[in-house]
Amino acid sequence: MSSTRSLERHDLLIGGERVPPASDEYVETVDPATGEAFAEVAVADESDVDRAVRAASEAFPGWRDTDPVERGQTLHRVAELIRDNADELADLESRDQGKPLSQARSDILSAARYFEYYAGAADKLEGRSVPVGTGQVDYVVREPYGVSAQIIPWNFPGNLFARGVAPALAAGNTAVVKPAPTTPLSAYRLAELCAEAGVPEAAVNVVSGAGETGAALTDHAGVDTITFTGSVRTGQRVMEAAAGNVTPVTLELGGKNPAIVYPDADLEEAVSWVERGIFANAGQVCSAADRAIVHEDHYDEFVERIVERAEAYELGPGAEDPDMGPLNSAEHFERVRDYVEVGVEEGARLATGGEAPDRDGYFIEPTVLADVDNGMRVAQEEIFGPVLTVIPYGDDEDPVDIGNDVDYGLVAGVFTNDVRRAHRAAQRLQAGNVYVNKWFGDTNQTPFGGYKQSGIGREKGLEAMDSYLQSKNVAVNLEEGSGGDLPGA
Secondary structure, eight states, X not given: OOOSSOOEEEOEEETTEEEOOTTOOEEEEEEXXXXXXXXXXXXXXXXXXXXXXXXXXXXXXHHHTSOHHHHHHHHHXXXXXXXXXXXXXXXXXXXXXXXXXXXXXXXXXXXXXXHHHHHHHGGGOOOEEOOOOTTEEXXXXXXXXXXXXXXXXXXXXXXXXHHHHHHHHHTTOEEEEEOOTTSOHHHHHHHHHHHHHTSOGGGEEEOOOSHHHHHHHHTOTTOOEEEEESOHHHHHHHHHHHHHHTOOEEEEOOOOOEEEEOTTSOHHHHHHHHHHHHHGGGGOOTTOOOEEEEEHHHHHHHHHHHHHHHHTOOBOOGGGOOSBOOOSOHHHHHHHHHHHHHHHHHTOEEEEOOXXXXXXXXXXXXXXXXXXXXXXXXXXXXXXXXXXXXXXEOTTSOHHHHHHOSSEESEEEEEOSOHHHHXXXXXXXXXXXXXXXXXXXXXXXXXXOOEETTEESOBSTGGGGGGTEEEEEXXXXXXXXXXOOOTTO
């Protein structure tokens, strides 16, 4: 559907050129703080995706064979350009996604850091030799897959563009990026900066659209590896599509993350970190502190303190840099409100929040649901909004068992002053990342990913390179004659 109003138009980016979609279909992107459209963006169909994959495939041999030192230097220039354009990118991200301007700027600077980090890895992706005896030389080399499909979500669009594209490029792959339909703009701008820095123009392509566009990409036989961040349900569909072509996948699928507060914890410190962990980016964070599991000795005071902090939050448009911005879309706004109602119906106590302020945009107050039982839907299902569920536990209960009793396993937090207790809990918690006396403890350098339904594989850190490199073994015979080697030896 094309808009009749005069809106800024964004075409697809394929092979280094901005091209209109084959269907001539565009959709509006909306400022979540006002509900008003401010741009229209192309919707890629199957033929557009095919063009993008073919462009990336044609660019692959040249980029793969580029000297790793040069690849690294090019990615470092991308980082420099992101920093030079940080204000522009943060403004764009804040308006498109809704988050406060300072948070958007932090996301963009972190995007630059991804390109810096993986730039340094490009010439250090070494293989190894295998000692198999004097009659043979055996070695392993690590090679890029080819075309990397990157499907990025709407909560951290610019940051997650860099989180996947930077290691893919460092390893020698090319990319086709499909941003979320509500937040496509930073992906286009970042891809342009990649080309400006010297990445071959066809090496990073952007095709915007919704589910049908994503399905065309994950179904494409020319895609060699897939990186997806999003919901479990969509991740399952990505896996099903990938199975048809036996395409490897990396999936980061969200969480329902426990923050365990032990009796000996510093309560003020725990409240401060949990507050940040659940209300940052309006709770639209896969690693948010969704569930506070608090010992009964601290429970009432914990609830009182977190409610006081929640009620002090200033809400407003991202451009005003408030404490918390709006939710990203009207659809998600309704989803989060429905969960608050479900929680109350299940028997949770609405300690604060849950209402939509009387203003334009998709705002919802920071919300605390107290007296939650871990079996309730609001304790089991990912709400993805500024809604904290607080679960009490007593001396006869194991908080780690409560923390593990969900289908997810992305992150977990432990608040205690007992170092032995902290390490024992970290060993037992079924999560890819465990934070002790803090939240959001991962960095660009540390691996990130989940157990159970929270995903497959790891992003960030050097472990991310495993998603973009495959191993090839080479065996060279040094002896004459046919020898006696047989399969299965």
